[in-house]
Amino acid sequence: MPSQNSNSRKKRRDHVKAQPTVPPVAFPASMSQAEMQHIIANAIIEAKKADEDAKQKQKESNIRELQEAIGFKKYNDKNRLLRIIKIAINEFKCIFKICVLPRKNIKGDRVTFSIMSVLLTLIFALVALVLYCAALLFLICGIIALIHGQGAPLWGIEWYIFIPFSFAAFLFASIFRISSIEIEKVEDRDYIQSLLNIVLTIIAAVFAYLSLIKE
Incomplete structure (x- = not known):
């Protein structure tokens, strides 16, 4: 029994000795604080760059x-x-x-990540398409209201009311189209997953609200 305890203590001592120790970093006394901060900042940048290079090599x-x-x-x-x-x-x-x-x-998870990215891109592209159609519809309604009876209201709405709605729908459609293109180039898995969760939550909330209205 004593021999087993001594062996276990010896193993723990060997394990402690085997662990690498990080030597303390000593800066010269004549070095200013700005120079120290510059060196530390460069070291952090180099470490991040090395990590990104390793991830890129692993992906390739x-x-x-x-x-x-x-x-x-x-x-x-x-x-x-x-x-x-x-x-x-x-x-x-x-x-x-x-x-x-x-x-x-x-x-790896390349296929899973691609599915999430494609799904998010399709959602943004679909929203952009719907908004483009809405912008065109508002523009057509505005033209009809302008032509109809020399500016008489269409469905009780004056023609100039349609123009701001058409412009706003076109603007948001362009934003969603740009976002759908940007999503294709994003390689951050955490960002894609969090953004997809937010979008799906919003879609679920919209459907829940519509179901409550129908009831």
């Missing part, structure tokens, strides 16, 4: 492994028709292999 490695697993190839034939045929055949093979891709070849 996962993409290469996935392409190798599904047999993706690039063709550089001078004959354009032959190149198109080879690419089409290769893409068909890749699609088939993706459907039966083994578990061991699935790494």
